[in-house]
Amino acid sequence: MQLKDKAKPAVRQIGTPLAAATCTLLGLGATGSVVAQELPPWDLDTSLLIYSESDGRVRDTSVTARARKEIREEKFLDLTLAIDSLTGASPSGAVPASTVQTFTSPSGNSQYTVGAGAQALDTSFLDTRTALGASWEMPIARLSLLSLGASLSDEYDYTHAGLNARFARDFNNRNTTLSFGLALANDTIDPVGGTPVPLTPMLGVGAGSNKRGGQSKDVTDFLLGVTQVLSRHTIVQLNYSLSQSDGYLSDPYKVLSVVDPVTGSPTAGPAGSGLYRYLFDSRPDAREKQSLYGLVKRDFNGDVLEASYRYMTDDWGVDSHTLELRYRWSFGERYLQPHVRFYQQTAADFYRTVLFDGTPLPVYATADHRLGEFDGLTIGLKYGQATARGGEWSARVEYYTQTGNPSPGAAVGALAGFDLYPDLNAVIAQFSYKFGRR
Amino acid sequence: MRLLSSLTLLIVLSTAVPTGEAAPPAGLGPVSGRVIWVDFWASWCVPCRRSFPWLNAMHRQYGPEGLQIIAVNLDKERALADGFLAEIPADFSVLFDPAGKLAKAFVVQAMPSSYLLAADGTVLASHFGFKTADAPEYERAIEDALAAARPKN
Amino acid sequence: MNASNLRRTVVAVGVALVVGGCAAVEPWDRDVLARPDMQIVSDPIEAATDEHIYFSKEASSGGQGFGGGGCGCN
Numbered sequence: 001m002q003l004k005d006k007a008k009p010a011v012r013q014i015g016t017p018l019a020a021a022t023c024t025l026l027g028l029g030a031t032g033s034v035v036a037q038e039l040p041p042w043d044l045d046t047s048l049l050i051y052s053e054s055d056g057r058v059r060d061t062s063v064t065a066r067a068r069k070e071i072r073e074e075k076f077l078d079l080t081l082a083i084d085s086l087t088g089a090s091p092s093g094a095v096p097a098s099t100v101q102t103f104t105s106p107s108g109n110s111q112y113t114v115g116a117g118a119q120a121l122d123t124s125f126l127d128t129r130t131a132l133g134a135s136w137e138m139p140i141a142r143l144s145l146l147s148l149g150a151s152l153s154d155e156y157d158y159t160h161a162g163l164n165a166r167f168a169r170d171f172n173n174r175n176t177t178l179s180f181g182l183a184l185a186n187d188t189i190d191p192v193g194g195t196p197v198p199l200t201p202m203l204g205v206g207a208g209s210n211k212r213g214g215q216s217k218d219v220t221d222f223l224l225g226v227t228q229v230l231s232r233h234t235i236v237q238l239n240y241s242l243s244q245s246d247g248y249l250s251d252p253y254k255v256l257s258v259v260d261p262v263t264g265s266p267t268a269g270p271a272g273s274g275l276y277r278y279l280f281d282s283r284p285d286a287r288e289k290q291s292l293y294g295l296v297k298r299d300f301n302g303d304v305l306e307a308s309y310r311y312m313t314d315d316w317g318v319d320s321h322t323l324e325l326r327y328r329w330s331f332g333e334r335y336l337q338p339h340v341r342f343y344q345q346t347a348a349d350f351y352r353t354v355l356f357d358g359t360p361l362p363v364y365a366t367a368d369h370r371l372g373e374f375d376g377l378t379i380g381l382k383y384g385q386a387t388a389r390g391g392e393w394s395a396r397v398e399y400y401t402q403t404g405n406p407s408p409g410a411a412v413g414a415l416a417g418f419d420l421y422p423d424l425n426a427v428i429a430q431f432s433y434k435f436g437r438r
Numbered sequence: 439m440r441l442l443s444s445l446t447l448l449i450v451l452s453t454a455v456p457t458g459e460a461a462p463p464a465g466l467g468p469v470s471g472r473v474i475w476v477d478f479w480a481s482w483c484v485p486c487r488r489s490f491p492w493l494n495a496m497h498r499q500y501g502p503e504g505l506q507i508i509a510v511n512l513d514k515e516r517a518l519a520d521g522f523l524a525e526i527p528a529d530f531s532v533l534f535d536p537a538g539k540l541a542k543a544f545v546v547q548a549m550p551s552s553y554l555l556a557a558d559g560t561v562l563a564s565h566f567g568f569k570t571a572d573a574p575e576y577e578r579a580i581e582d583a584l585a586a587a588r589p590k591n
Numbered sequence: 592m593n594a595s596n597l598r599r600t601v602v603a604v605g606v607a608l609v610v611g612g613c614a615a616v617e618p619w620d621r622d623v624l625a626r627p628d629m630q631i632v633s634d635p636i637e638a639a640t641d642e643h644i645y646f647s648k649e650a651s652s653g654g655q656g657f658g659g660g661g662c663g664c665n
Contacts, residue, residue, distance in 0.1 A: 045635070045636055047636045047637075047640070049640055051644060062640070064636050064639070064640070066635060066636055073569055073570055073571055074569065080639070082639075142548075142566065142567065170663070172615060173547065173615050173616075173617070173618065174548075174618065174663040175615045175616055177660070221653060223653075223654075227631065227660055229615075229616050229621075229624060229660055231616060232616050232620050232621070232622075232623050232624070233623055235624060235629065235631070235660040237631055239654060239655070241653055241654050243652075243653060289651075289652075289653075291651070291653065291654035292654070293654035293655055295631065295655075297629060297631070297660075299623045299626075299629055304628050304629060304633075308655075310651070310654045310655075312651040312654065314650075316650075318650045318651070320649070320650065320651040322651065328628055330628075335628075343645075343649060343651075345649060345650050345651060348650065370648060370649060370650055371650050376648075376649065394634075396637070400644075400648075402648070424648070426648075428640075428644065430637065430640060432634075432636060432637070478619065480619060480622060482621075482622045482625040482626070482662065483625070483662060483664050484662065484664060485664050486664075512619035513622065514622060518622075538617060538619050538620065541617065541618075541619045542617070546617075546618055546619060547618055548618050548663070548664060549618050549619060549621070549662070549663070549664045550664075551618075567664060
């Protein structure tokens with residue numbers, strides 16, 4: 001046959017005797033036409049993270065394991081487990097004062113004091129969080145993919161349960177992918193000693209008249225994404241996402257100081273409590289967030305540049321910009337990856353440094369710095385290396401800092417002498433190990 | 439030489455993509471009654487890894503009856519293909535098409551893609567991807583093609 | 592940028608990409624895109640860790656996605 005004869009010179013016969021032996025061993029001999037296909041074993045990724053803020057603030061030690069397996073051909077089960085151990089102190093929202101300040105702990109069982117001029121940190125912060133996730137991913141026809149997942153997490157005072165689904169469909173000879181994602185979650189917060197009624201004052205030890213039981217919120221996330229292959233070396237993604245939260249969105253551990261509008265000094269709290277006046281955090285019971293996210297990934301002869309940008313806006317008045325760059329510099333089986341992240345957000349409309357005595361109370365108010373205006377910067381470096389068994393280990397160290405305005409307009413009287421937005425400085429150290437299959 | 443033979447195959451097969459349509463007679467010599475399985479693959483393609491043991495089995499079982507398997511490798515670098523073949527040896531013929539000329543001619547839409555041809559270049563069957571679960575179906579197509587190609591007397 | 596502008600931009604870009612088709616990359620030319628380091632989310636644990644950290648410390652979260660690119664096999 002002409003076709004066969006002409007093609008012959010370009011054809012190579014490779015390793016025939018060896019292959020024959022292998023086939024026989026696997027029971028794929030000349031008579032066996034059924035190939036007993038064994039699916040690969042579990043892929044296992046593990047990681048140890050240490051997140052540590054300076055000045056004795058939050059410290060989180062976290063262990064994560066992720067296992068993925070092709071259970072049926074092209075159908076994957078993905079399981080994740082994360083355990084976090086949190087210790088340290090968290091800013092309560094109260095501002096420094098020229099005198100010693102006494103606070104009742106969130107449980108209502110004890111009190112702690114903060115020295116004159118010192119940051120008000122709640123040192124009773126201690127928790128362990130266990131999070132579980134599972135997802136099942138399967139093709140639907142040749143060009144579509146469906147993934148269904150569930151997540152659960154539990155801490156001392158907080159539980160989360162969620163369901164998620166995503167669907168992706170390829171177009172354009174698989175150069176374009178449209179994705180839809182939907183996630184539903186229900187979170188419950190149940191602090192020891194109860195959830196404070198928003199804008200009620202902090203009371204003395206044992207007084208719980210302003211505390212209620214556990215509170216919950218529902219969160220619905222929707223995502224629409226387009227992924228486009230631009231060339232053999234470049235891929236881009238654009239996502240629009242909408243997130244709607246309803247329910248209890250305040251932070252039961254945060255307060256606002258009520259100060260004298262002229263002197264900036266703390267004012268007297270409830271009679272007989274011996275406390276200054278601190279009012280509990282109050283946020284709207286609904287929040288709608290929208291974001292636009294763009295990502296570019298480009299290969300440069302084995303190196304990879306990844307650049308992403310996210311714009312977020314919500315109906316609380318927060319707008320944010322996040323720009324991230326990573327460059328993976330490959331040296332054979334090793335790589336070095338610098339990372340930089342710039343973040344900027346505006347304050348929520350109801351963010352207040354303090355509340356002023358004698359002024360009518362707003363409906364919503366928070367002094368939580370996370371809803372204030374600040375800039376964030378992360379600089380990091382990661383090193384990774386392939387293992388002989390086809391796995392990989394990597395280590396990264398990053399430095400994260402938040403900078404706000406230490407002397408906002410509300411810094412009246414004595415407050416002008418204090419840092420009302422102390423910087424947050426944290427180190428992120430993570431070691432990851434991906435087990436090889438060989 | 440390799441280029442020449444690839445080109446010949448290309449001429450034979452360039453319009454042979456839709457199932458059941460005969461290739462133009464140009465370039466086709468006398469038919470010896472064989473059936474040809476053309477498999478497009480690359481070292482980076484995961485399902486291709488799965489297809490090779492099955493292709494070896496098909497080669498051993500149906501080779502004596504006249505099945506010829508031609509695996510067309512589409513890696514840009516020959517070393518990558520050689521690495522794959524060292525790991526998963528192929529008993530059948532392997533052809534290298536780094537420029538993707540044959541792949542273009544066949545309008546390959548997935549990796550791997552397979553085409554079952556009659557000796558005259560007619561595409562009898564084709565499929566995209568490789569699923570072990572569908573292997574009996576692929577095998578039936580080979581059996582049918584061989585049965586049809588057997589001399590009748 | 593307000594909410595409806597945002598939505599309109601996303602829809603317009605999406606339609607342009609799907610209809611326009613861009614310069615298509617052939618299925619056999621996806622060797623680079625098939626590499627683990629070229630996946631949209633190349634390190635899921637690191638991505639989840641960062642998401643958790645920044646969610647805890649900032650007012651923004653989410654937006655990052657999934658899917659697309661890759662080997663494009665089958």
